[in-house]
Amino acid sequence: MEQKHETGVRVYTFVDDDGKNRKRQYKWWEKFCLRCHQEDSTPSWQPSWWSKVFPFPFFSTYRQSAQQICIIMFFLLAWGILYSELGESVGLQGELLSMSLLVISAYLIGWVWLKITTLPALIGMLLTGIAFQNLQLVHMTDSYRKLNQDLRKIALVIILTRAGLGLDAEVLRKHYAAVLQLGLLPWLVECVLIAVSTHYLLYLPWIWGFLLGSMIASVSPAVVVPCLFRLRDVGYGVAKGIPTIVVAAAAVDDSISVAIFAIILNAMFSTGSATFNIIKGPVSIVAGVVLGSLWGAMTSVIPEKGDTYVVPLRFMALFLGGLFSLFISSMIGWSGAGPLAIVSSGFVAAYFWEKQGWPVNKNPVSNIFRILWIFFEPILFAFTGAQITISALDPQVIKMAVICLVSCLVLRAIATFFVSFGCGLNSKEKIFIGLTWTAKATVQAALGPAALDLVNSGQTSGAAKEDELYYAKAILAVSVISVVISAPLGALLIALTGPKLLSKDEPAEVQNVQDAENQQSTQI
Numbered sequence: 001m002e003q004k005h006e007t008g009v010r011v012y013t014f015v016d017d018d019g020k021n022r023k024r025q026y027k028w029w030e031k032f033c034l035r036c037h038q039e040d041s042t043p044s045w046q047p048s049w050w051s052k053v054f055p056f057p058f059f060s061t062y063r064q065s066a067q068q069i070c071i072i073m074f075f076l077l078a079w080g081i082l083y084s085e086l087g088e089s090v091g092l093q094g095e096l097l098s099m100s101l102l103v104i105s106a107y108l109i110g111w112v113w114l115k116i117t118t119l120p121a122l123i124g125m126l127l128t129g130i131a132f133q134n135l136q137l138v139h140m141t142d143s144y145r146k147l148n149q150d151l152r153k154i155a156l157v158i159i160l161t162r163a164g165l166g167l168d169a170e171v172l173r174k175h176y177a178a179v180l181q182l183g184l185l186p187w188l189v190e191c192v193l194i195a196v197s198t199h200y201l202l203y204l205p206w207i208w209g210f211l212l213g214s215m216i217a218s219v220s221p222a223v224v225v226p227c228l229f230r231l232r233d234v235g236y237g238v239a240k241g242i243p244t245i246v247v248a249a250a251a252v253d254d255s256i257s258v259a260i261f262a263i264i265l266n267a268m269f270s271t272g273s274a275t276f277n278i279i280k281g282p283v284s285i286v287a288g289v290v291l292g293s294l295w296g297a298m299t300s301v302i303p304e305k306g307d308t309y310v311v312p313l314r315f316m317a318l319f320l321g322g323l324f325s326l327f328i329s330s331m332i333g334w335s336g337a338g339p340l341a342i343v344s345s346g347f348v349a350a351y352f353w354e355k356q357g358w359p360v361n362k363n364p365v366s367n368i369f370r371i372l373w374i375f376f377e378p379i380l381f382a383f384t385g386a387q388i389t390i391s392a393l394d395p396q397v398i399k400m401a402v403i404c405l406v407s408c409l410v411l412r413a414i415a416t417f418f419v420s421f422g423c424g425l426n427s428k429e430k431i432f433i434g435l436t437w438t439a440k441a442t443v444q445a446a447l448g449p450a451a452l453d454l455v456n457s458g459q460t461s462g463a464a465k466e467d468e469l470y471y472a473k474a475i476l477a478v479s480v481i482s483v484v485i486s487a488p489l490g491a492l493l494i495a496l497t498g499p500k501l502l503s504k505d506e507p508a509e510v511q512n513v514q515d516a517e518n519q520q521s522t523q524i
Helices: 028-033 062-090 095-117 121-134 142-165 169-201 206-216 221-233 242-269 274-298 310-331 337-355 364-385 395-419 427-436 442-447 450-456 465-501 507-521
Strands: 002-004 010-015 021-026
Touching (some): 062 364, 095 364, 121 364, 121 442, 121 465, 142 221, 142 337, 142 364, 142 442, 169 206, 169 337, 206 242, 221 242, 221 465, 242 274, 242 310, 242 442, 242 450, 274 310, 274 337, 310 364, 337 364, 364 442, 364 465, 442 465
Antiparallel strands (some): 002 010, 010 021
């Protein structure tokens, strides 16, 4: 609870160890520390000596400090397990230790970045990876690059499963036209624009241009969702359900982006006939959706819904099923089927679970995936940044990449305004959604190094080796630049333009929406 006196000094009410309410005034330097160390949202316990040794707000509360210690401890335990198995390669001079330190540093720097700037933590994590690589604090040989690839695939499974679990069938039924228009048409426009611009400015072949476009056109839920929910919590756009529609459209956008990227990449590096590869694309889409839907439906009956261990069993079914889909589809050359199977299984599972009393995207399985993402987010972005060597980058490539990205972002925002006809949105809301689509991050980090991994492993698309290296490195560079530029830009645009472009509902209406959501949560 917070009050404010005429002097401008904030007064906070909190519960002391003896259960009595206390009031505490924070001066300006303490309020500055509150940017990093917020109070706990619910009553919490702490040792009697904690506030004397680590006074708040100069230090985090005991609950928040314990959370950070747990996460770092888990990273160290994982390193210890690998050390016991791999031996000297993980020792004090080993590569795995340097990679572990990179991930832990990325997590901590990302956390500080988020608290101080309020911009997404993934920016700090990505910059940490770039810094470690260029300061020669980390070095990865081929064996550990393979480990890096596998970890990125696991992160991709988490991203896509969360996207599927976040799709609400009721929202899709009511607003299917708006979700499909906003999720597919702007994505298609930007994909084509990126392909055309990079073909003429970066001299990428058309197939490489569309590979890059299918990846860059993806919007990042890791940036969009928290920013939109902050606006929703204070009432902006709630009446028309804009945050809900945009989040659903972003999930569709992500799904189609990963699937098309996988299909193009597989076709480029496949040795089969061209006709078969063309037919395999749409067939793999259908196969992925069908098989994923069947797997998701199965999780509603196996395990039995009243089982004591239903939560971990359902989580393992979706997670391991997603890993199986992604790895097996890639191994047999049907890469487009895996991502769509993952999203479909999450969506169908959430649909049936909701009928059994679990709210969409607020069920225990979704919470486990959120926790898992805490560990894989620094791994994904730190390792992606660690593949960028600044001295090896061509300044002309960087310059042209920035021009391509900025111009295509502007054109996508304009295109969103015109393709959102019939969605029941006014001009200001269309402009806001167009600005929301500027945020890129997760898919770009997960897929950016994929082509370079294949080229380094000896596979070829038929071009000369040096040309393929140039194309693959250009794709990686553009993907990293897109995250560095668009993620903070998207977050800022959402935060700044939301209150100006969206209508604000009365507090009572917002409270009714939140009460309805809380009532659903109690059904778990």
